[in-house]
Amino acid sequence: MWRIVLMLLVAALTGCQQTPANQMLRSADDLLQNQAFMPVETAIETREQIFKLPEDLVLKARQEILAYSDPRERSLALLKFIFREQTDPLQYVNNATLTALETYEQREANCLSLTILSYSLARSLGFRAQFQDVQIPEYWITRNGTSVLNGHVNLVVTPPYMQTLTKTFISASHNFLIDFERAGGSRERLPVRKINEADIVALFYNNKAADAMLTQQFDLAYRYLQEAAAVAPTVAATWNNLAVLYRQRSMPEAAELAYLQSLALEPDHPNTMANLAILYDLLGRHADSVQLSDKVQQTRLRNPYYFVMQGNEALSQQRFTDAEIAFHRSIRLEPKMPEALFGLARVAILQHDYAAATGYLQRARLHAAPGADRRLYDHKIEMLNAVAQAD
Structure with missing residues (x-):
């Protein structure tokens, strides 16, 4: 899966100003602009719907996986059940953000959705499961003529604790990494950060918002970002995306505050600084724009x-x-x-x-x-x- 964060006016992105020192976090209510957007009829996926799997699938998984008593064999059985490479393999599709059920039925999705499916299956069988945000340096792809910043998550699963007569605990060697990224081995050396279920839900909403922005559905995009801010307000990507949306709707003051919120949560992020530099240039704050741009350029030269x-x-x-x-x-x-x-x-x-x-x-x-x-x-x-x- 890939988390996506929209970038504004990519051709001009070569830098950004220094982040204000000790930037204070604002409340979500101070940053949301509900009056500027219309309500939408489209139903927003609930947290339960994002992770929910049908009972017949869970029952089938239990029959095939819990038959194994050895922790390693049980973990391998889980991986084989998820991937099913020889019969009906899961396919990676970058722009398909789906719920766990939709992913299972369609057999294709982005890495976020594939990881959500794996998480739901693992948890339904009693496995411990930990989401990880892979700290990929700034990297974009182009979709519909717009550059999109990619992120990546994966999942570490551990089989249920199984007490033996000797009370031996499962060792770290029984942990398995589930990662749907096929970009190559260079990603394996990148640092990771543990994130929770609420963060994943917020990233799901961010992906949906980005999809909506790419198709000019700005009210729907705002609705998704509003929900992301409610479920996990400390996810920096939400405020960066919201700032992009405000900029597209000619709301520069609101966009600046949202960018600053994102930088307060994730200081010196080159994409956010670059977007803010563009905004400052459009507002005539050229010195601030150049200062940020120089800082971003130095970061990119090392990436x-x-x-x-x-x-x-x-x-x-x-x-x-x-x-x-x-x-x-x-x-x-x-x-x-x-x-x-x-x-x-x-x-x-x-x-x-x-x-x-x-x-x-x-x-x-x-x-x-x-x-x-x-x-x-x-x-x-x-x-x-x-x-x-x-x-």
Whole structure:
């Protein structure tokens, strides 16, 4: 899954002002602008609906998984039940934010929804389950012509405590990480932060709000963000997204307060600072804008994911030289970056340099996570060899 945070006027994003020292948090009531938006008829998913699974599914899971008494075997049985790779595998779709039930029925969703499904199944079987927010540096994708900031969550599950005659406790080795991200092994080295169920609900609402904004449904987007603020007011993404919405509705003063709230919760976040810099520039506060922009630019120059994003953007515009430069800058910062190596392979393929492309793919495979990620690269290399022979 990916948490998404809308970015405003991406082409202009090159920096931002210094965050005001000791910025105080405001109450949600001070930041919400209910009078500026119309009520919506669309029903907002409740917390219970987001996690709820049908009883027949839970019963089936219990029959297949709780038959195992060994903690490790029970955990493996849970993973096999969730993924079902050989029969009806779950598919990752970046822009599909669904409830647990919808994800199970449709068999495809983004990583947030896939993680919610896994969490609901694990909890229904007595497993301990802990959400984790993976601290990915700033990284965007483009959807419907708008750049969207990606985030990522995963789940650590532990089988139910099973008391034996020797009263042995389950060790940490029985913990299993459930992660639906296929971007490569570089993400495994990133720090994580434990988050709770309320945070996940707020991120779910944020994704729904972002989807609504992309389709110009501003009242619906506000309704989702209003709900996110109610369930978990300390999630910084909510206030950043709300500020973007206010900016789109020509409410600059409200947007500034929301941006500052987001920065008070998550200081020096480059995306939020960049958005605030754009707002200050539009308001004629050019000195503040330049100060923030310089700070953001320095942060981005240390972020290998930023250059992967730049490379992908250049590649989409067939600016091959610019793409190569960006991907190589990413690799200089992080030599074991499969995403950048894969980007260089794509550049080589488009230039019909299949030998170079194979070399980059082999290096990307080497640094990718074992298992499905490496098998994916094996498949790409096989396909590339077939194309090279036919060319």
